[in-house]
Amino acid sequence: MKPVLSVEIAGVKFNNPIMTASGCSGYGEELADIYPLSILGALVTKTITPEPREGHPPPRTAETDSGMLNAIGLANVGIERFVSEKIPFLKKQTTKIIVNVGGKTIKEYVELCARLNDQDCIDMIELNLGCPNVSEGGMQFGSDPKMTERVLKEAIAVCSIPIIAKLTPNVTDVRVTARAAEQGGASALSLINTLVGMSVDHETWQSRLTFNRGGLSGPAVKPVALAQVDAVYSAVKIPIIGIGGISNYADVIEFLLVGATAVQIGTALFVEPDAPILIMRELSAYMKRKKISHVTDMIGKIRKF
Amino acid sequence: MKPVLSVEIAGVKFNNPIMTASGCSGYGEELADIYPLSILGALVTKTITPEPREGHPPPRTAETDSGMLNAIGLANVGIERFVSEKIPFLKKQTTKIIVNVGGKTIKEYVELCARLNDQDCIDMIELNLGCPNVSEGGMQFGSDPKMTERVLKEAIAVCSIPIIAKLTPNVTDVRVTARAAEQGGASALSLINTLVGMSVDHETWQSRLTFNRGGLSGPAVKPVALAQVDAVYSAVKIPIIGIGGISNYADVIEFLLVGATAVQIGTALFVEPDAPILIMRELSAYMKRKKISHVTDMIGKIRKF
């Protein structure tokens, strides 16, 4: 018996629970040169903003132990070029498409969602509610439960595409913002975004990032991500998409066990762009060996002490 | 010219800025078998509580990428046995002694400080305001600025030994609790304690820690610690002791540059118990090479973009 990998979130059927993470797979074009995107559960785009953004000047990434810092600064083509230049490519893909959006104000989020609502190849929208790499206040919605709830309510009012709220981990209690997003009508939650971090060159005394602060990701943050998914799992009823340091099939299983319905692979794509293929293969083999018929049979099944 | 490594915090002179971190050097006895404690800037004890604590059942540590989780659960001998059994040993040491204490209520912290105030070999007291490894509410003082301020005020009222407030990183904005501690009269701040994390065995589906949640430490968290020290440095006037993933002299310099006056070495002691010796040697060599006469000349000197 072939194990069933498909999962459903807000009525959308994903062939498998493996998605790419926003900002780690561009708009899909480069990965499509390496393997057909159809093997992915979903492709999640780089955060799209109303206007095009160049992002911060270099250096905007730095290597850290078992991870990295980035302060790309939401470089993206902006919503209009996204619609005209990127959507035609995405339309041709048979994988599910999740478009990640970010704004400086609630109004901007709402306008982005309304604009995407016109497009017919978008399966879900993910609101980036907590990117540490832009100074404008708006991007830290994720730490304010009231704003979180409001942005979701208003976005849903103009948009029939189901919405995922992507939460920031840089809060005292992520369950509070998770509940606010659920209250606001989010169809699902994704977490974690990056942890705020920094790095300095001890020889030159210079910050390793022009923006100074950056977002920490990669295997280093996996334990934090697992703890947050676990906490949120018992706090909300909507599905969770787990993100943070996932590099192999064992990591995926860890996230499923603490309550994730699907996962996103970010930084690991930089080291192994074909990680999703390997993960899928090994996940299947694992399920066969363990006689697990459906991937959903693992969700939330951690045995706690 | 021999570079000067000594630093002063709240009138206490430390021979050098390298301290051990609480919970990573016991009460000093084991390290003293490996090298004379006098080479340390200071020894920081395991957190002492009013009553002895066994801590959580095993397993209570887990390895993670470039780091580890611990949920020791504040296992310690309790204040009375500490005074009768450990202080005599500590008295004989020529290094500075910092006693870390933790309580479930403000009253407990105050009583611990009062009890230690009688002892004459204690140079500073460090209040553990944010250990993620105990369930009792009290231990998360660190995320509540009002409680933070109060516990410091009351402790200082009964205790003439200068007090360090050790902050938890698991908050939305560490500057808020840092300012509260300063307001309360803390002589210095130390940060970071561990990040809340988790780990699951994908084969057995069992949590890797009996307490399920644990504290993440080691090189993995260094970027987060640097960012928090940097943020706090511009928010308060009192000295900061930097902690988090420090393993070598370059790490120490990074922490000095973002604003730490001294540092504590925790998890790295498990891999290299003699790390402080190596660090001191290489720090001196670095300062000679760079013609830096005093270690304090580096504090806060990061060149930001």
Add this chain to the structure above:
Amino acid sequence: MIKPVRILSKVLRHRKLEDNYYSLTFGDYKAASKCKPGHFIHLKLPESNLYFRRAMSVASADAEKQELEIIFKAIGRGTKQLAQFKKNDPIDILGPLGNCFTKPAKKETVVIIAGGVGYPPLAYFATELVKSGFPAKQIHFFYGGRTSSEIVDRPRIKKLGVNFHPVTDDGSFGEKGLVTQSVEKFIQANDDLKSKLYACGPEPMLKACDDLGMKYKLPGQLSLEAPMPCGIGVCLGCIVKLRDDGYVRVCKDGPVFEIGEVLL
């Protein structure tokens, strides 16, 4: 009390034994003379995302040549990295650590019970006993494994001249069954002897040995394992519960404990 030192040693010999077992011998190891049976060393893995050192029992030590041997099975990520070490590679050793086996009285019969990777410290123990003049024929070396290839390093045991009792789950070498079953039969058949048990191996085996010791009122020692972040007693991570009360550290208060002392 042993004082641990950190020494940069190097790989002198790398031998692949049966199956997935390896023997590594380190040279330039100045602390070799201090390594008694039961002691372990803590090995740093090469620059790696694996964070902890890995604990390995001393399998033999030569004070004069300043050599130290470990024997291990490549099972997880750390031991697989150790298996990659090659001749002349530098290796960072923290040790010797822990306590050691105490010697039997002259007249006692020594019953050694080794299970799987529990073999190395007991091989070293038997070797040193024989070397010190203890009659080899008074030593019974039970060695259990799942299958024949798990009973490694046989020439050495044979050379020692001890009574060798191999036991395998599948009967492919020696007696068939669990090693502790064979030991119990031996105890029952020799109840006139004053025996002392020495055991190291997987936890269920140790538990069975502990039970045997208490059931037949035989003294003895068990060498335990636990995940060891520090190995020197400062992290409180490697604890085991005492039968009396409270926890002790396997790395510092052990790894060798008396039968009946800890709760397995």
Add this chain to the structure above:
Amino acid sequence: MIKPVRILSKVLRHRKLEDNYYSLTFGDYKAASKCKPGHFIHLKLPESNLYFRRAMSVASADAEKQELEIIFKAIGRGTKQLAQFKKNDPIDILGPLGNCFTKPAKKETVVIIAGGVGYPPLAYFATELVKSGFPAKQIHFFYGGRTSSEIVDRPRIKKLGVNFHPVTDDGSFGEKGLVTQSVEKFIQANDDLKSKLYACGPEPMLKACDDLGMKYKLPGQLSLEAPMPCGIGVCLGCIVKLRDDGYVRVCKDGPVFEIGEVLL
């Protein structure tokens, strides 16, 4: 547009060149036939706390033997690990990546300017040019380093038969001074030639080459470096500013850019 593949190859040859320079040749590299001068590969370090792959220019590639060579200097943590690779060690290669140098016209004089570890892609470029029938005597290979031992792999350049112009800061080999000074002198002395510049090396050198090209209105190409988390164009980490406006990715839109194209 080149499609990158991830291949598990293995080390075939490990040569220590002068100083801290190494040459590694990988075998079983099926994509060798696709590796053109200018392309680079992205190497995974062994299980390590270092997270990123390391980018290395193709120094030579043999389509038939399925071999690929890199030449590098062990300067930082990653390249020091690469230097440890031994014969037969497996290595995970992502490549070939990026764009490549475009060929000069038949009559053009090729002025190659290599600085330090910028040598490998240009050596490959010159080799392929000569192989394709381009007259070696029409190629001027300027190679700058701090000192004699930094001018590595000389037998290969000699064998090519190109005009070799070594330049060292300390004058210990070839001309004394900066390589770009020598190039400028050459350009001034040969202003009747239709020259095209090809440069790879440290940023200040590339900037000087860019300036030279614009000052003397000479076309040419620069191969850039940048820290490269992904190497395939998805992370937007390796950017460089265009003179016009906006950023481009060194890994995907480069690493080879036209003189005057980017802001150095």
